[in-house]
Amino acid sequence: MNIVFASAEVAPYSKAGGLADVAGSLPQAMAPYVNSVQVLTPLYGEIDQNKYDIHPTTIRGKVALGDKVAPYSLYQTTDVDQITQIGFIRCDRFFGRDGIYTESDGEGFADNNLRYFFFQLVVLDLISSGTLPTDILHCNDHHTGLLPLMMKAMHLKVKTIFTIHNFLYHGHFSTQEISLLPKSTGPLLTKTQLDNYSALLEGIDHSDIVTTVSPGYALELLAGVNVDEYSLTRIQAVESNFYGIVNGIDTEYWSPEHDQFTPFHFSKDDLAGKRKNKAALLTKVGLSPDMDAPLLGSISRLVENKGFPLIIELLDEFVELGAKFIFLGSGSPEISDQLQKASKRHPQHIAFDDGFNEPLAHLIEAGSDMFLMPSRFEPCGLNQLYSLRYGTIPIVHSTGGLGDTVDAWTSDSGTGFVFEPYAINELRKSMELALKVYHSESDWMTLMHRAMLMDFSWDQSAKQYLHLYNLLIGGSSENI
Numbered sequence: 001m002n003i004v005f006a007s008a009e010v011a012p013y014s015k016a017g018g019l020a021d022v023a024g025s026l027p028q029a030m031a032p033y034v035n036s037v038q039v040l041t042p043l044y045g046e047i048d049q050n051k052y053d054i055h056p057t058t059i060r061g062k063v064a065l066g067d068k069v070a071p072y073s074l075y076q077t078t079d080v081d082q083i084t085q086i087g088f089i090r091c092d093r094f095f096g097r098d099g100i101y102t103e104s105d106g107e108g109f110a111d112n113n114l115r116y117f118f119f120q121l122v123v124l125d126l127i128s129s130g131t132l133p134t135d136i137l138h139c140n141d142h143h144t145g146l147l148p149l150m151m152k153a154m155h156l157k158v159k160t161i162f163t164i165h166n167f168l169y170h171g172h173f174s175t176q177e178i179s180l181l182p183k184s185t186g187p188l189l190t191k192t193q194l195d196n197y198s199a200l201l202e203g204i205d206h207s208d209i210v211t212t213v214s215p216g217y218a219l220e221l222l223a224g225v226n227v228d229e230y231s232l233t234r235i236q237a238v239e240s241n242f243y244g245i246v247n248g249i250d251t252e253y254w255s256p257e258h259d260q261f262t263p264f265h266f267s268k269d270d271l272a273g274k275r276k277n278k279a280a281l282l283t284k285v286g287l288s289p290d291m292d293a294p295l296l297g298s299i300s301r302l303v304e305n306k307g308f309p310l311i312i313e314l315l316d317e318f319v320e321l322g323a324k325f326i327f328l329g330s331g332s333p334e335i336s337d338q339l340q341k342a343s344k345r346h347p348q349h350i351a352f353d354d355g356f357n358e359p360l361a362h363l364i365e366a367g368s369d370m371f372l373m374p375s376r377f378e379p380c381g382l383n384q385l386y387s388l389r390y391g392t393i394p395i396v397h398s399t400g401g402l403g404d405t406v407d408a409w410t411s412d413s414g415t416g417f418v419f420e421p422y423a424i425n426e427l428r429k430s431m432e433l434a435l436k437v438y439h440s441e442s443d444w445m446t447l448m449h450r451a452m453l454m455d456f457s458w459d460q461s462a463k464q465y466l467h468l469y470n471l472l473i474g475g476s477s478e479n480i
C-alpha cells in the first residue's frame with residue numbers, strides 16, 4: 001500500500017495550526033503498516049532548508065494554470081524513518097515568500113486560491129505521471145479539497161480520503177477561477193448557495209471516504225452544529241462514508257520526561273520538575289514568583305471561536321481570587337489588545353506573549369497548573385492532549401474533540417473540568433471548581449496522576465486510519 005499524504009502545513013517545517021502537527025506525525029505512525037508514505041507540502045520561503053537537510057531531487061515538471069504554465073521542482077528530506085518521505089514542492093513565485101497563508105499584518109495573500117490550485121495540480125502531476133506510485137491519496141482541509149475530484153476527472157485509479165480539520169474554512173473560489181483548473185474538472189463542480197464554489201465541500205463530495213478529527217465533531221457536523229443548512233445537505237449525502245477519528249500526538253516531542261525545550265523533566269511518579277518549571281515559567285514571563293497561586297496557561301490562535309470573549313470577561317475576577325494567567329498566541333488585533341490591556345492592569349498576574357514561540361509553548365504546558373481551552377467549537381484540539389500528558393489540567397467546553405478527550409472531574413474519576421453550555425457562567429463555575437480542587441492538595445495530586453495516565457499516542461488512531469485504507473483498497477482489515 002503506497003500512500004500520498006497532501007497537506008498545506010507539516011510540522012516542524014511549517015506550522016500555522018494543529019493541521020501541521022497531524023501532518024507531521026500521522027504519516028510516521030502509519031509507516032509500520034504500509035509500503036511507503038509520501039508527504040507532499042509546499043516549500044515555503046520561511047522553511048529552514050539547512051536545518052532540516054532539505055535538498056533538491058531530480059524531479060521537476062510543469063503544470064498548466066489556465067493558459068499559463070508554471071514550473072515546479074521537488075525537494076526532499078527523509079524524515080525519521082525509511083518509509084516516510086517528506087516532499088516539498090518548490091515554486092518561488094507562489095511559495096517563496098514569508099508567511100504560509102497571510103501577510104505579516106494577518107491579511108490572507110490575495111493569490112491564495114491560485115497558490116493552492118497550483119499545489120494540487122503538482123500533486124496531480126506527480127501521481128498521474130507515475131512519478132509517485134499511489135494507491136491512496138490522503139487529502140487534508142480545503143487546500144487539497146479539489147484533488148479527489150481531479151483524480152476522478154482524470155480517471156485515475158487512486159482511492160481518496162479527505163480529512164476535515166476545521167469546517168470553518170472553505171477555500172471559496174469564483175466561477176472565473178475555474179478556468180485555472182483542468183477543463184475536465186468543470187462539469188464535476190457544484191455551485192454553493194453563495195454562487196461560488198467551496199474546495200472543502202468538493203472534497204466531501206468526491207472523496208471515497210471523509211473523516212474528521214474526532215467522533216464528537218463528526219456527530220456535530222452530521223447534526224448541523226455550526227453548519228449552514230446548504231452545506232449540511234452535502235455532508236449528509238456522504239453520511240455512510242463519514243468517520244470521526246481522534247487525533248493522536250507525538251509523545252516524544254511532547255514528553256514531560258524528555259522535552260527538549262523545558263529546563264526540568266518530570267514524570268507522574270516524580271513531579272518535582274513540574275514545580276521547578278512553574279517557577280521558571282513565572283520568572284520568564286515576568287509574573288511574581290508566588291508558587292501557590294494557581295497558574296492557568298493558554299496557547300491559542302486569538303480568534304473568537306477559541307473562547308476568548310468568555311475568558312476576557314472573567315480575567316479581573318479570577319485575578320481577585322488569586323489566579324495567574326499566561327497567554328501565548330497571535331491573531332485578532334482586538335483580542336490581542338484586550339489581553340495586552342489586562343496584562344497592564346495586572347502585571348503580576350497576567351502575562352501575554354503576542355506571537356508564536358515553540359519553546360515557550362512547551363514551558364507553558366510543563367509549568368502551568370491548568371490549561372484554559374473553552375473553545376466554542378473544536379474539531380479535535382491538541383493542546384488539551386499535550387496538557388494531560390504534562391499533568392496540566394484542562395478546563396474545556398464540552399464540544400467536538402474536547403468532549404471526547406477530557407472527562408469531567410469527580411472525586412473518583414475524570415481528568416479535567418468540563419462545562420456545557422457555552423456560557424460565561426458555566427465557564428466561571430468550572431474555573432471556580434478547578435481552583436477549589438487545586439487548593440485541596442491530595443485531590444489535585446490524584447487528578448494530575450489520572451491526567452498523566454491517559455494515552456493519546458497515535459497508535460490507536462493510526463490503526464483506525466489503516467482500517468479505512470484497507471476498506472478502500474479492498475484488502476483485509478482483520479486484527480485491527
Ligand code: GLC
Pocket residue numbers: 017018019022165166213247378379380381382401
Ligand atoms: C484544526 C482544528 C483543531 C484540530 C487540528 C488538527 O486546527 O481547529 O481542533 O486539532 O486542526 O486536526
